[in-house]
Amino acid sequence: MANHKPDEELELFGNIPDPADDAAEEETADVEEEPAEDAEPETDEKKGFDPLHAEHGPLNRMVRQNFLEYATYVICDRAIPALEDGLKPVQRRIMHALKEKDDGRFIKVANIVGHTMQYHPHGDASIADALVTLANKRYLIEGQGNYGNIFTGDRAAASRYIECRLTPLARNEIFNKELTEWIPSYDGRNKEPVSLPCKLPLMLMLGADGIAVGLSTCILPHNFIELLEAQIEILREKKRTPVELNLLPDFQTGGLMDVSEYNKGNGKVKLRAKIEMRKNNRLVITEVPHGTNTESLTASIEDAVKKKKVPVRQIDDFTAEKVEIELTLSPGASQEKAIQALYAFTKCETSVSSRLICLRENRPVEMTIDEVLRENTAQLLVILEKELELRKAKLLDDFHGKTLVQIFVENRIYKLIEQCKTYEAVYEAIYKGLEPFKGQLRRAIVDEDIEMLLGVRIKRISLFDIEKNRKDIEEILAELAEVEKNLAALNGYAIRYLKRLIKEYRGQYPRCTESACFKEIEVRELTATELQIKRDENGYIGTNVKGETILECSSLDKLLVIWNDGKYKVMPPPDKLFVDESLERCEIFDRDRPYTAVYTDSRVTYLKRFQFGGAIMNREYFLSQGEKSKLKLLVDGTPEAIYVKYQPAKGQRINQQKFRPSDIAIKGVKARGNRMTTKNIKYIGIEPGRWWDANNDGAMPDGVLL
16 A cells, blocks of 8 residues: 555554554563462453453454555545545546646547556546546546536446547646656556646535545535635635635536535535426426436436326426426426425435545545635645746746856857867866856856857857847846746735636636525425325225225325224325225324214223324224224314213113213323213214204203213
């Protein structure tokens, strides 16, 4: 595993013991004092066996060390992007290979893949996939040929059929050989960059996904121009009043997003497709959420149509360079409600969770968007300063060389070497001839300068253009003054650099995703009449039963089915369920709704007020006390009175009675209730029927609930 020191690896997983610690414990154990003879030795039964702290053998240490090395490799060399240049190792190696092959023309992707394999110790398929992904993000690689379609999900053609080259943005802004740190490649035959001297906030521009050992990262892409504008604000801010950045993700596929649960690179973003209403009861999807494509979106709509959740009659996908999915609604369907149903039941609404983890100085850290952009801005200043210093050194060298040549020719110093018999005498003569003119130079004369002067051709001496050389020196001095001015005011130079990029690329990279605040969709309201529960003459109820409709409900509802013996079940809406003729009720379950019930058990009639409360789905319960009981009455809420007519019996003086349920408290469904009567009931109801003797109403005493 290259480029990782053992100490750095161990710091990545601080909770994994170092094998050296185990060895130290063993050495310490060897010098411990022996227990006294009178002391009773401890046994495993007394002190217990603790596998977390007990000593283990070399196999344990080997497994721990190998796991640590593997985890470190996956985190640092495969899955997590680096803060310095925003790239994963495979992406960095692809860019390096492209730069080495770059001649301004398109190159076969297969050739780039093969060249990258000199630096990347994995198969060609992973390299080709990473290159296609980078090309589809537009910023770094320009593709020619079939690179797939991010809107439809179509895959790219084979690498031997497509071509690529660096974009001008990548070619000019992320490479500088003189500022790059190099290390040997995995086989030691080549040199590869540790990181590229990138002047762009590339990690936030591209975004990234990666799953490593023990952690994962999901960095959402942001708009290039907005990032540059935010960097300008950072460079302009005062130390005591830091700028509050408000950067939001931006996705190539467009759509709408709600960032109410998103906080500077961490949290959740809700995404929606952009749906337009058209004439003739049609809807057109023009933009899709990030992470989906037209194929998966259409499949989710078709699935929702089969389940009768969205009122769509026909789906036509006309997507090519732009998304266009036309939905023809069912006759009489509301466009507004159809849009709400699409968001509720299809992939027209999705969400993506973001967690910004990257490598900073080869260590994984969790950061925010603001912290990353400030780090990128500080790095921009460092790189610009180094580039200016390099340019300054180059200009000083040019000035020194041209001034020396001018002095050498104008003052005919070359005449001094005509009589010199040795090479040392030549050197001495030229040094002596240049001595009076040292004041015109900005650094000391060295032997390399003498060699350069001795290499001046006679033709150049004879045709030497003094005016042109002076003009070149003036231009060098003017540029040198500009470089020194920029070095003295580095922030201003960086701001001008960023403004130039904004001016050049603003039209090429507009914002694609709109920010909005999504209203919560009431799914139950949308599906309140989605299903019809019917009952046939054979004793079946359900959604796939032909017969009389007894209930309309949602697929999200739970149904309460009650039989006249007091048995009940809570269940999802059934396709087909046999209930025979003893069905008492079928309704939407509400655990807190109060009921009043009258049932007979062992010739005793009870009355109770209750709530069903919680229940396990599809499990049988009884609201009465026994399986042989009989439900006489079940009503919602608390009726004002219950009227009872008794069966005639010999010697019976009370033939009817009125009971007031409000006299008793509401209890749980398992409560027995209050005893009502031991007489046989002929009629019962919450209203006096024709069987009620109104003339004897006052003569009969009200019932007492015991």
